[in-house]
Amino acid sequence: xxxxxxxxxxxxxxxxxxxxxxxxxxxxxxxxxxxxxxxxxxxxxxxxxxxxxxxxxxxxxxxxxxxxxxxxxxxxxxxxxxxxxxxxxxxxxxxxxxxxxxxxxxxxxxxxxxxx
Numbered sequence: 845x846x847x848x849x850x851x852x853x854x855x856x857x858x859x860x861x862x863x864x865x866x867x868x869x870x871x872x873x874x875x876x877x878x879x880x881x882x883x884x885x886x887x888x889x890x891x892x893x894x895x896x897x898x899x900x901x902x903x904x905x906x907x908x909x910x911x912x913x914x915x916x917x918x919x920x921x922x923x924x925x926x927x928x929x930x931x932x933x934x935x936x937x938x939x940x941x942x943x944x945x946x947x948x949x950x951x952x953x954x955x956x957x958x959x960x
Contacts (some may be wrong), residue, residue, distance in 0.1 A: 846870055846949040850939045853954030860929050860958070866920035866922040866939030877942040878915060878922045889938065891942060899957075917942070921923060929958045 845868035856862050864880065872878070893913040894902045895929040901913055912925040922939060936953040943949075 848951040848955040850951040864924040868920040876944045880924045955957045
């Protein structure tokens with residue numbers, strides 16, 4: 845079992861930046877993919893960014909060039925740096941860790957609100 849805790853959300857003005865953190869309760873040895881998703885009321889959860897074990901990344905078209913996913917293996921933490929934020933980025937952001945055996949672990953979510 846892996847406990848996942850997100851932090852770093854909050855209220856920011858359009859054009860601003862936030863960095864989300866996702867702390868795992870154990871190391872990433874068994875983790876194949878680390879990802880951030882987001883969800884708004886009435887909509888399905890959507891993939892924002894993914895970081896694969898080999899180092900490759902994938903981003904939603906809407907965030908390419910603005911968001912960056914990264915990890916710190918020593919701290920068992922995954923980050924999402926969000927720059928040039930837009931009101932449409934407002935959502936609850938969730939961290940997802942997926943093991944090589946297909947088990948998914950989710951955090952409780954952190955609210956990001958982009959508004960003037």
